[in-house]
Structures are given as structure tokens and as C-alpha cells.
Amino acid sequence: MIRLASLLLLLIGLYGVLTTKNVIKMIISINIMELGVNIFIISVGFITNGVAPNLTEHIDSSLSNFVDPLPQALVLTSIVIGLGITSLGLAFARKMNKKYGTYDLTMIGGMKDE
Amino acid sequence: MTFITVLITLLALSVVTYLVSLINNKLGAYFTIVTSLVTLLLLFLLKNSIGQLASISLFTFKLTTVGWYFSMVMVVVYFTSAFLNPFWMKKMIYPAAYNLFYLVSLIGTIGMFFARDFITLFIFWETVVWTSTFIIQMGKSRKSSYVYYVVSAIGSMVTLFAMMLVYQVSGTLEISVAFNALTGQPVLALIVFFTFLLAGLSKIGIFPFHVWLPMAHGSAPHTFSPVLSGGLVKMGAFIAYISVSAFAAYEAFSSSFTIMGIPAPIYIIMVLGAISIVVGTVMAIRQDDAKKLLAYSSVANGGYILIGILLFDQLAFAGGMLHLVSHAIASATAFITIAIVAHRTGTTKMSKLGGMIHKMPITYTVYLIAIISMAGIPPMGGFVSKWLILQGLADHGLLFIAAAAFFGSIGSFMYVFRPLSAVFLGQLAPKHENVKEASIMMQIPMYLLTIATLLIGVFPKIILKVIAGIQAEAGIQEIVMVGNTIVVANGVLDTFRVFVVFGYGFLIALVIFILRRKSRRVTLMDTYTSAEFVHTPELLHYSSNFYAPFERLTKKPYPVLNLYEKVSIKIKEIGHMAESLFSSPKPAVTIFWIIIVFAIFFLGGVL
């Protein structure tokens, strides 16, 4: 079920990128897409009524079924990377706006862009 | 005296020439003369070490008589036209590079003729291509060297495909051995035959590929045109020779249906040769620029050589090989004389010249002897080779190819006479009043080449003996020579006797002429103009559109160059379509393509 939700989010993100002309909206839709993928990563490691995978001295590791810790580690990095790209994109969008006065990519195509 | 030492000395000398010409161009040009002379002597010494194998790093060589024959022709042409280099140093933008490329292309040709395996052959072939491309660019037009490179690239790429195909099938790269693996598959043999021959056809300038020849020869630097049309065209003949001897086309296609005893694929190539004779002749008659005219005559004579070599029998093959030599010398001489006229007057346009004989009589006589041989008129070498080719064609009964050959030889009277009368004879324009005769340096190559033409014409035995050696090496019946007469199935030719009788006739006419009263010298302008008072020599000189009636008959023939331009425009359209489709400023387009690719591949994978 979560996987369907994440797939849907991915498609919404893609749709967003395809249809908007405004750069800010594009970056937002990429965020949605990345969100979808992150949720999917989490869902890969999920086991119904599993236990959080932190070893403490009084829990016997062989008995309880731990949720798979690896995707959770991966998702952390992926979120950080998503953050990095979004901030970079917004910075460039602001500079573009300052230079060309618009957020609309198609408008810039025709201007003095030799 | 191994072949490798010859190559290395030539390479060393060309580097020295480059360094010298960096310091002083003229001196460098003289060095090119010395280097080509040294090569000529060294090659001549290789005469008795035929059959010797040699190899160095990537390249392997084998000294064959046919290789020796071709490279001797090439070096003679290079040596004689090198004499013009010093006078063109000032006219070129990169003289030092010109000297270097001049000699490197010579190395390229020699290496190619002695190559033993495909890779050596291809490497030396391409060296000649790119060096001559950079030389032609120093001439009048960049477009012509661009077209030259593209047509040669088409030829050499297709031949590379054939070579690699044969390498894959036979497992060895050696030319003489590799083709034997094709005897089994007739279809493969057909593909390899046509693809392998393509580079040769594009170099000789056979019909569909002759497009570059008038452009490149017409606009190359005047001192390189003799080499281009006298020498480099012969490389294509070598490829034709390989395709007939090493490839043994006659055995490979013995099963396919034959026309008049000639296997169909070979006949098709010969028809192409015949078409290029007719096209070359018709176009040559129409030209106004002397160099373009001579270039088209090289197309026509290239057709003769190809037909001769492809017939690969006793007569026509010997005719083809001899025509190779006589055309090389005749067209080199013609180009040299036109270059000298251009050097003195600055133009090769026939309508702007006239009456050069009064100022340059020596150049005139040399040009006269050259065109007598080029047109195939008896006492000269051109006649002997055309005679052999025609006899060979008569033996096989190839009517249509013979008709084209006749058209070519009669048509050659017309187009060789046009420069003679438009450039040298007729009225001398006042602006050419102070034109001087060619300097001594320029006269040396003219004398050498004229003597060579005469020798080949009157005593063809010298050359035919070597050709007989080639025929023996290639395993076909040799040409038979009794004393100085060529004995052939349906006729006999003794050019020395023809020469003597011509001398005898000339003597009788001279005696009659001298006995009669002395005639009064009159200026050129004092002519019968049927009551028309003309005082400006230029107007009284008949040189522009010389064969107007014939040109009206062959109105604008379809320029084959359009074909190449249509293809290049088509490529540009596809390129533009690809660029606008895929790379556009909006990211949405690319993402759209990502989804499309994903969808197609997904469906492809699932089905």
C-alpha cells in the first residue's frame, strides 16, 4: 500500500515538472518526486510489526525480528542530497530572476541568449 | 640496399627539407628537387632486388615489378614538377608545410605501391589523401579540397570495409593470400569486389566519383596540379590492378554470367570507365579554364587506363599500363606548360590569353609534343597505348566500350587543340607584350619530359619489356616484341618505322618548300578580314567558346556535384531536426523523452 502511495507521489512529481513553466514549481515537484522515492526506500525495509533495529544490552537480538536498518540509513543520505539540490536550484532560480526578471524558462529562450 | 633504407632516407630528407624551408622557402623548394632526384635514383637501384620482403614496426612490404613500375612513374612525375616549386613559394600561405607535404605524399605513394598487407596499404593511402588535401587548400578554393577529401574518404572507408571483411573471412591481412579465401562464396566475392574497387575508382576519377577531379586539379596550386593528375590518379589504377590480379576477379566470377566473355561485375566497371571517357571528353571540350580542361582529360584517360587494366589479357592490359605512363608524362608536361604560362601571365583562362607562341616558343613546342601524345597521334607514346587498347577491345568484340574509346580519342583531338590555339596561337594581346620565356629552371623538366615522350613513342620496347615482366608476374600471356615491332594477333606496329617515314615525308615537303620562292614576313594583324577594319588584337583573337556548335549540342549536362550537395543538405536537415527535437532550453522536453524511452523499453522488454 505504501509502495502504491510512493509510486503515485513519483508520478505527481513527474507530472508537475512536465507541465509547469515556473522554475520554483519545477523544483517543488522534484521535491515531491524525491519524497516519493524516499518513502519507497523506507517501505522496502519494512516488516509488519517488526522492532526498531537498535541493539541494547537487554534485548536478545536472535529472538525479535528487526526491521531492516540499511534502507533507513540510505534514505537519510538521499534526503540530504534532495535538500542540497533544492537549495542549489532555488539559489539559481533567484539569480535567474534577478538577471532575466522572470521565472519562466520559455521566456528566456528567445532573449539575448546567443 | 633494402627498401626500408630507401624509405628512411626519404623520410629524413623530407624532414630536413621542412627545417630548411622554415629558414628559407626557396632553398627548401630546391631541396624538394634534390630529394625527389635521390628517390628516383634509389628506386632505380631497387630494380634488381624484386621479390625482397621488408618490414618495419607496423608495416610490411614486398618489392614487386608492378610496384616498382608504378613508383617509378610516380617519382618521375614528382621529380619533374618539383622544378616548379621554387617559383611558387611566394604565392603560398604555408610554403614550408607545402614542401613537407609534397615529399610526405611521395613517401605515401611509394609505400602504398610496395605494401604487402592491407593495413600498410591503407595507412600509406590515407597519408597521401590528407597531405594532398592540405596542399590543395593552398590553391584557389577551399571547397575543392573539401570535396576532394569527402570523395576520397568515401572511397577509402568503403575499401577499409572490404579489407576488414576479407581479414575476417581469411584470417590474414596479406594482400596476395587473403583474397583466396573468397573463392568459396560468390556473393561475398561480389561484395568485396565492388567495395574494394571503390577507392581506386574514386582516385582515378571514374564517372560517379569524378566530381572532385576538375575542382581539385583546376584550383590546386599550379605546381601541384601536374603531380595530382599525372601521379596521384595512378594510385587508383594500382587498386584496380590488385582487384584483377591478387583478387583474381576472373576466376572468382567465372561462374557468374558473362558478356562477350567478360564476367558481368568486371563488365559493369568497364562500362563505368567508358561512361567516364565520354563524360570527360564532352566536359573537357566545354571548359574555358585550361587546367579544368586538362583535369577533365585526366578523367577521360583514367577511363582508358581502367578499361585496359581490367581486361587483364595480353593486349589491352599492356595498353592500359603503357597508357598509364604516357598519360602521366603527357598530362604532367601539359600542366607544367600551363603553369608556366600562368606564372608569366597570371591566368589560365583561355579567353584572356592568346599568341603566347611569339613570346614562349619553347613552351609552345613542348606543349605541342605533349598534346600529340595525349591525343594519341602516331609518333608519340599515347598512340601506342591507345592502339594496344583498341586492338584488345577488337579481340574481345566489346562494341560499346570501343565506341566510347573512339569517341574519347577523336574528342581528344578537339580538347587538346583548344588550349593550343586559344593560348599559344592566334593574336598576341598588347598587355602580354613583355611576357618572357620560361626560365632555365623551368625548361629542364620540360626537356626531360619531352625526351621521355619521344622515347616511349618511338621505342616503346623500353617500357613494354617491363610490362611484359609484370604480365609474367601476374601470370597472363606476355606482350610479344620482335625487335622494335609489337606483334599482335590482328596486326603489327613498328613505331620507329612510322617515325622514319614521317621524317621522310617531312623532308620531301621541306625540300619543295625551300625550292620555291621566299615569302614576305607580314604582321599578325595584317590578315584578310573581308573589309572589316579591326585594330585591337584581342577582338581578332578567336578563343572564347571555341566549339560553340558542339557546346550547343551538349547543352548544360547534369552536374553530378548536385548529387553530393543534395546528400549533404539532407544530412543537415536531419541534423537540424535531431537538434531541435532533443536539445531544447525547456527541461520538460527531455523529461518527456525520458518517459517515452522508459515506456518503449518497458513494452519492448515485456513483450
Add this chain to the structure above:
Amino acid sequence: MNNPVLLIIIPLLLAFVSVIIKKAGKWILLLGVLINTVLAFFITTGETIIGGFLPPAGINLVVTQFTLVGVILINSLMLLTIIMSIDLVGKYSVILLTALAGINGMLLTGDLFNLFIFMEITVIAAYILSAQAKKYHHTITYLIIGSVGSTFYLLGIILLYHLTGSLNMADVAAKLPLLTTKELLVPILLIFIGIGVEVKLLPVSGWVKGVYAHANRLIAPLFASIIAGTALFVFGKLFVSVLPLSDTLTMLILVMSVMTFVFGEFAAFKQKQVKEILLFSSIGQAGLITALFISGLVYAAVILIISNVVSKLIMFTIAGAFTEKYQTDNYHSLSGVFVHNKITGIAFTIAALSMTGIPLLIGFYAKLNILIGFFHAGNYVLPVIVLLMTIVEGAYIIKLLLALWAPGKEGQVSLESFAVEKKQLLSVKNTAICLIVALVLIVGGTLIDTTSKIVTNGQPLLGDESPYFIISQSKGGE
């Protein structure tokens, strides 16, 4: 001393140092690149574990002969680019060092997710570098397409992890053949598109023209030879030794790369600007290289990458110099520019001729191996396409060279006076470097045996057994 992880750590360390000492950024960058190149020559093939966990859980750096060639090549090219355009570095030293770390990481890593991270590092550095030309809308386009691509790639790895339970390349490669092709289709497809964006396969690389066409003398070679070269090496490693491709998928990818090759060359044929010709030609060559990898001809692909990467380095540097000195790179308005700077012209010409495959240059050796490889694999259609495209490539390269070397209108003998006004294209140092690199192309092309010994030193690359051309073969019966 020969631990490959140093190649990644040292540039990162120096990046932080150069953040602190702002003004000495240039020299730190130079130092970092120098150390990296020296180290690259010392690392040996093998595996190094990082972070203590044994694979498949932990990540490791795998150095095969294939990666060794990649690392040495890319690091030395990075050194050359930096030396040649040290004056343009300015405040980019931090980003260039991180990019260097990212590139070495991509080449060396043996873990799929680790590859994703290093790819992200490199790509982000590339976004920032591409903004140098102040054409922000192109940078944003690149950013959006790049991030969509990397998201696809991430999804692909996760699916692989979901199916095989591991992210280590060697482990995944072992487990994948057991699964049915139906299951594998989606993850492999996602990874292919993710990598395809970076490798510049045509439908998915709309960003290339905008970014490459405005890059200056430092950034252009960086993109065209270093980042492109790395992407190709990564593509080779993934699609030859890790991901098994079903027949239909191979056919489809082959079609796509050949389409890229053909359209890239045709588009290059149409262009009038030097840089656009070169960028479309590099797209075309990328298509050919992917086609070679897909049909398993790794040796031919590596030689072609070397030839391409080296000649693009020279040509893009000089093309960058064109815009720098003459403010335009339309070759009609640059006619006769090499009249004034002959040596630069010679270097440019050698690089260009090597790309068209003129003999005795490494480009010709690459073409020879391509033909032998395809014929050996029984594929007769692709050699025809390759040769036809060589003709097209030769055509536009010669048209470019003729315009640059011989000024003057048609029908006029070209004279120095027709050439564009006299300007020094490259500093003496740069011209010398360009010439030396060009001579490497010649030496690499003539001494074929030494080249093949250096590249393969015996073992076949990534298990590619197909024959390649060595001198002894050409001796024939002797």
C-alpha cells in the same frame, strides 16, 4: 601508500583546507590534483574495504585493470586541464576539488549506492561549474534533468536491493542471473536512464548543448573529457560486468546508442560554431562507445574513450580560447586564425584528425579495433554505419580545419592578409602542453603494441575475449 581510498580523501581534505585559506585556493587545487595523479600511478588492482564492515554489507573500493586505466587517464587529464587554465580557477578551487573526489569515487567504488552518492557529488559540482557562464536557465535545465535522472537511478538501485538484498556490485552481479528477466527489466531500465542522462545519450541529454556551448577554457574540457569520460567508464563497468541484459533489451539499447551516434554526427555536421560541432560530435562518440560496451567490445571502447577524451581536451581548450580572445567561435568569422598561431593550429589539427581516424593516430587504431570486434561478433550492419559516420565526421572536421587554416574567399589564393586580426590564442605554456598531448596521440597510434600492453597489461578488460589488432598479426605469414 597505494591505498586507492587516498584518491578520494585527499581532494576532500584539501577542499576544506582551501575553504579556510581562501586566497591560496589555486595552489591547493594544483597540489591536490598533482598528488592525485602521482597516487593514481601507484595504486594496484585489488579490493579495499572501507569502514570495517565486510561486503556485502559494507562498502569497498574495487580496482580492476579497467578502473586502473580510467583512474590514471582521468586524473592525468584533470591535472592537464588545471595546469592549462590555472588563471581561470578563481573561487572554484573548492568545487573543483570536490568534483575530483567525486570522480575518483565514481571510478573506484564497488557499491551501487556509494556510486549514487559520488555521482551526486560530481553532478552538483557540475551544476555550480556550469553556472560560471552566467546562463542560469541552462544550469537550471541541467539541474532538473540531472536530478530527475539521479532519482530514477536511485529508484533502480533500491529495486535491485529489494530483489537481491545487497548493494555490492560483485554480490549483485552474482545474484542477478538467478532472477527472471521480467523482474529485472524495470530496475535495469531505471539505472540505464539514470546513467544515460550523464553519458549524454541523445533523447535523454537535452541539457548538453546549453551547458557545453557557453563553457570557458577551464570548464569546457572539464565537462567534455573528464566528466564525460568518467560517466562512460561507469556505464561500461555497470553494463558489462554487473547488469545482465536480456536480448530484447540489448537490442533496444543498441538501437538507442546507434541513433545517438548517427543523430549526434548529423547534428555536428550542421553546426557553424566550433564548440557546438565538438559537443555534438562528443554526443555521437558517446553513442558509439555505449554501443561498443553493450556488444561487449570493451577493449575497443576503452581505446576509443582514450582517443576521444584526449583529443576533446585539446580541442575544447582551444575552442574555449577562441571565445576568450575573439568573442566568437563561428568558424567562418574565425577564418585563418591558425595563420598567426601555427603550433596551436598543429595541435588542434592532430587532435581533429585523430578523431576522424586518420592513420598513425590513436583514433585510427580505435576504428580498426571497432571493425575487427564487430566483424568477429558477426555483426555486419554496425561497421557499415560506423564507416559512413566516419565519412560524415571527416567531412565536417575537414571543413572546420580548412576554414581555420586557409582564409580568403572562394576562387582566391589564401593570403595572410585575409586572416582574422592577429591575437595570441594560448599562452606559450598552454600551447606547449597542447602540442605534447597531441604528440601522445601520434605515439599512441604508431606504437600499437606498447599502447595495448599499457592498457591491458595482459589480462582481458572486464572479461572481453574478442580479438584486437596487434602488430604481429599484420605480419601475416612471415
Add this chain to the structure above:
Amino acid sequence: MTVMNFVYGFIILLAAFIFQTTITGFNRKVTARIQKRYGPRWYQQFLDIFKALRKSSITHGWIFDFGVIMALGGIMATVIFIPVAGFEAFPNMDNVYIISYLLAIGMLGMAMSAAGSGNPWASIGVSRALTNMLAYDIPLMIVIFTLIFAFDTASVSEIAAMQQGMGILGWNAIRMPLGGIVAFIALFGMLGKKPFDSFIAPAEIASGPMVEYGGKHLGFMFILHELMTFIEVSLILNLFFGGGSSILVYAIKYAILYTLVNIISQVMPRYKIDQAVKFFYRVPLVFAIIQGLVVIFLGWGVSVWF
């Protein structure tokens, strides 16, 4: 190649000159008769030539003289090679190609001196003469090629010998009718007789190449014209009309052939030069090719029919 050959050569030369000039003389009377007048004495042609040779003339430079001498020298050499009724000055040197191409030396010499004279009429005449040669020579050469293929020999005397002995049926003109027709028409072109004489058109281009000649140059041109006529008519005679078994028969056949050509040409108009080329490249060329294909592929006409 003994001295005797040269003496025989000189004899043939003289005989040819005298014989042909007398026939031209007779034909001037025949032409006159056609034009309803009596015409000059039969030896008028000799008188004209010797009068011209006695007169002094002008010269336009060394090439003007050298060209004329080379022309006559070339034509004389060709005449020496012509086999007359089996008698040859130089044995087996009578190859068809040698004769037809040696003829070109004469043409080239004349063209050179004409162009050298500096008069545009002369150059126009030469350009028309060469175009005319291109016109008539292609069909003729194709038919001669067929002959060579059929009889496996290119020597004129052998071909002539093969046609004798069966009377009129042996003639090639009968065995290969189309070839005979083409040869006869081509003879008009070769001789420059009426329909194809645009290159020496007196009114139009002041008799073309001959415009600047006077005195001994004109005399040379007359001798040249006579000898060329002899070569061309005897070539066609030997190849297609059986050539004489004895000199007398040869002379009679020669005279009949030449007079026939002369009579027909008197009533002809004059073709423009490109019309001449078009004419020759339509019917005669098709005839020649058909004849060639018939002989090569079907082999008819090689052996006598009945």
C-alpha cells in the same frame, strides 16, 4: 627498311598525286556538265597547282610555315603506307589505325598553321573541321571495328584480299550492307564534300583554314588536298569495295567511286556543323551499331552468303 622501300614510297607518292589530280580534273568537267557548262581542260588542276607554287606568298611567322610543311609531310607519310592493289611500299605497315591516326598528324599541322595565321576565320574553320571529324569518324570507326573483329586482322591489304575472288558478292559493302552505307556516307564527311563542307565554306567563313594561304602555301594546300582525297577514297575502296586485284581494276573502281561521290555531292545543300553532328549521330550511328551487333553476335556477313 631498305632504300628500295623509300624509292617505292616515292613512286606511290608521285603516282597517287598524278592519278588523283587527273581524276579531279575530269571531275571538274563532270561538275561543270551538271551545271550546264563545259568546264576547264582535264589538266587544269595541274596548272592551278603549279601556278600557285610559282607565285610568292606572305607568311605570318615560323609556325605558319612549319605547320604547312608538317601537314604535307604527315599526309605524304600516310600515302606511302596505303596498299594499292596488293602493292605496299613498307610491307605489313598498313594497319587501319596507323593510317587513320597518321592522317590526324596532317590535320593537326594544317590546323596549327591556320590558327597560327592569327585570322579568326581560320580558327573557326579548324574548330568546325575537328567537330566534323568527330561527327563522321565515330560511325565509321565502329564499322571498321566490326570488320577487324570479323576478319581478325586490322591490315587493310589483307581485308582487301579477303574480298576478292568472288566478284561483286565478295565486297564488304554487300556482305555488310548497313556497314557499306555508313562507310559511303562517312566518305562524304571525310572528303569534306558538299553536305559536310561547312568547315571550308567559301562565302560563310572565307574558305575556313585556307583563308591566309597564297602562293606556295596555297600550292601545298592543293597537293595536301589531293593526297588526302587519295588516302580516304582508297581506304574506303580497300575496306568496303574489294580493292583492285590489279592496278588497272583498282584505278577504274577508284575513279567510279570518286566520281559517284562527286556527282551526288553537287546536288547537296550544306549542313550547319551541329546539324552535321546530329545527322551522323542519328541514322548512320544506329546503322553502324546494328551492323556491329549483327556481325559480333550473329556472325552474318563474315562468310559469303551463297
